[in-house]
Amino acid sequence: MARKRIISPEQQTADTEPAVSESNSHSIRPTTLAQYLGQAELRERLSVALEAAKDRSEPMEHVLLYGPPGLGKTTLAHVIANELGTRAWVTSGPALTKGSDLVGTLTRMEPGDVLFIDEIHRLPAAVEEYIYPAMEDYKIDFTLDSGMHARVVTYALQPFTLIGATTRAGLLTGALRSRFGIVHNIRFYETDELASILKQAVTKLEMNLVDEASLHCIASRSRGTPRIALRLLRRVRDFSQVRRDNVFTLSVVDEALKLEGIDDAGLDTLDRTYLETLSNVYEGGPAGVEAIAATMGEDAGTLQDVVEPYLLQAGYLSRTRQGRKITELGRSRLNSSSK
Ligand code: ADP
Numbered sequence: 642m643a644r645k646r647i648i649s650p651e652q653q654t655a656d657t658e659p660a661v662s663e664s665n666s667h668s669i670r671p672t673t674l675a676q677y678l679g680q681a682e683l684r685e686r687l688s689v690a691l692e693a694a695k696d697r698s699e700p701m702e703h704v705l706l707y708g709p710p711g712l713g714k715t716t717l718a719h720v721i722a723n724e725l726g727t728r729a730w731v732t733s734g735p736a737l738t739k740g741s742d743l744v745g746t747l748t749r750m751e752p753g754d755v756l757f758i759d760e761i762h763r764l765p766a767a768v769e770e771y772i773y774p775a776m777e778d779y780k781i782d783f784t785l786d787s788g789m790h791a792r793v794v795t796y797a798l799q800p801f802t803l804i805g806a807t808t809r810a811g812l813l814t815g816a817l818r819s820r821f822g823i824v825h826n827i828r829f830y831e832t833d834e835l836a837s838i839l840k841q842a843v844t845k846l847e848m849n850l851v852d853e854a855s856l857h858c859i860a861s862r863s864r865g866t867p868r869i870a871l872r873l874l875r876r877v878r879d880f881s882q883v884r885r886d887n888v889f890t891l892s893v894v895d896e897a898l899k900l901e902g903i904d905d906a907g908l909d910t911l912d913r914t915y916l917e918t919l920s921n922v923y924e925g926g927p928a929g930v931e932a933i934a935a936t937m938g939e940d941a942g943t944l945q946d947v948v949e950p951y952l953l954q955a956g957y958l959s960r961t962r963q964g965r966k967i968t969e970l971g972r973s974r975l976n977s978s979s980k
Contacts, residue, residue, distance in 0.1 A: 669845045669871065670716050672723045676841065677716065679834035679867075683825050687717075690823060691724050700753045700800040701725060702822030703776055705761075707810035709950040711868030712827045714806035718757035721804065727753040729804075734763035740771040744783060744796070747775060752799040761805035762812040769817055776803055776820045808946045829865025829954050836860040838867050839874055848878060849887070855894045862898060862907035864951040869907075876901055906955070906974060911939075915948050916957060916975050919967045927964035 671677045674684055674691070687704075694701040701721065706714045715731065722729035730746050737743050737758070750756065758764065764772070775781050779798040784791055805821065807813060818824065830838070839856045859877060863870035880897035881889045902910050918936050919926050930949070934941035949965070952958040957971035967975075 669842045671720060671841075674720055674724055677713065677720050678837045678841065679830045680713070680827060683717075683827065686823060686825065687721065691721065694725065701802045703803040703805070703820060704823045704825070705805045705807070705810075705813075705818065705821035706825055706827050707807045708827035709808055709829070709866070710947060711866040712829065713867055714804075714827060715757060715759060718755055718804040718806075721802070722755040725753055725755070725802075727751065727755060729755040729757055731757045731759070733759040734761050734765075737764060737768045739765075740768055740781075740783070743768055743771050743775075744781060747781060747798050747801070748796060750799055750801050753801065754799070755802045755804055757804045757806070759806045760808070761817070762807045762809050764817075769814065772803070773816070773820065829951065830867060831865075832857065832860045835863055835865070835867060835870045839870055842871055842874060846878075848889075851889045852891075854891050855889055858891055858894045859898075862903055862905065864907045865954065866951075873898065873901075873903070908974070912948055912952060913975065915944065915952065916967060916971050919958075919965060920972060920975060925972070926966035927961050928966075929964045933965065 674688055677684060690701050690704075704721070706717065708714070718729050718731070728751065730750060732742075732746060746756065771781050775798060779800050781796045781798060783794045783796060785794055786792060803821075805817075810818070810824075810826075836853070836856045836859075839860055843851050843856070855877075856874075859873050860870055863873055877889065877894050877897040880900065881887055881893050885893050885896075904913070908916075914937055915933065918933055919928060922928075922936050923933070930944055931941050934944050937944075949958060949960075952971070953960060955970075956968055957974055959966045959968050
């Protein structure tokens with residue numbers, strides 16, 4: 642089991658599904674494309690697609706979003722539904738175990754609704770087959786009875802937009818991937834973009850007086866991930882309220898984050914353990930992720946999804962044919978954080 646960690650980009654409350662979103666008013670999730678900050682290229686592509694769809698009164702093209710968790714894929718599905726004036730239905734690959742799970746949702750959807758399937762790479766093959774005709778012709782073929790009496794009934798569906806999200810685009814079948822009109826890689830955010838996201842949240846949360854430098858500091862330690870930035874903001878807010886009389890300054894931020902075990906590059910114990918294992922046990926690599934995971938007592942998939950992407954992006958780790966290798970930067974990071 643993966644350890645719960647404050648900077649885990651994964652959502653920490655279990656998602657119920659299939660759930661209908663209503664753009665919760667108490668939530669700090671953006672509801673419009675304008676509030677969805679960063680990812681300029683993606684926003685541009687989507688605003689064109691949205692406008693074209695609205696002009697033609699058609700559903701928007703199916704969208705596949707891939708990238709590490711916490712970068713705003715689910716949020717975007719809600720934003721798109723909101724911009725289209727429709728609803729988003731949220732489910733996930735592992736939750737759909739048989740074709741009929743999907744049929745229930747698809748037949749309840751209104752014209753133009755958005756169906757969001759998280760972790761779409763974990764969709765069972767049997768369910769995937771239902772999706773193809775649904776995506777292409779807005780219909781599903783349903784087999785009733787079995788053996789001699791088996792008959793196929795075709796259900797016509799309302800036109801809808803499928804938004805698929807995955808952390809592992811490579812695991813998707815070519816057949817499924819090719820049915821998406823828009824395929825986009827959601828990237829890690831720049832520190833400035835995260836600082837703007839935090840600023841927006843500070844306003845929504847009605848927090849008083851948080852200076853730019855503090856927000857920037859939190860942003861720079863959030864591994865390029867909005868979910869982590871917002872979570873750290875909440876932790877610092879708690880700390881400042883309980884221990885520092887609501888004072889929210891750079892030094893309070895620093896203290897609060899230290900307490901959470903986050904170093905000045907935003908790495909936490911799990912990241913550092915990964916780099917230490919690679920450096921000490923495997924002499925810097927190359928080593929396979931399975932071997933590193935076994936030594937750490939972690940799940941290899943978790944390391945691949947939530948630890949490695951940022952270490953790679955930050956240049957602490959490199960991936961070679963032979964396996965993972967720590968970089969010079971990674972070594973100096975370890976040295977400076979062990980001081
Ligand atoms: P994912 O589905 O990729 O795991 P989410 O959509 O759940 O990520 O986003 C995590 C959190 O980060 C949400 O609470 C959302 O409010 C916030 N967030 C993500 N992307 C943005 C963005 N571009 N602008 C503002 N907030 C964002």
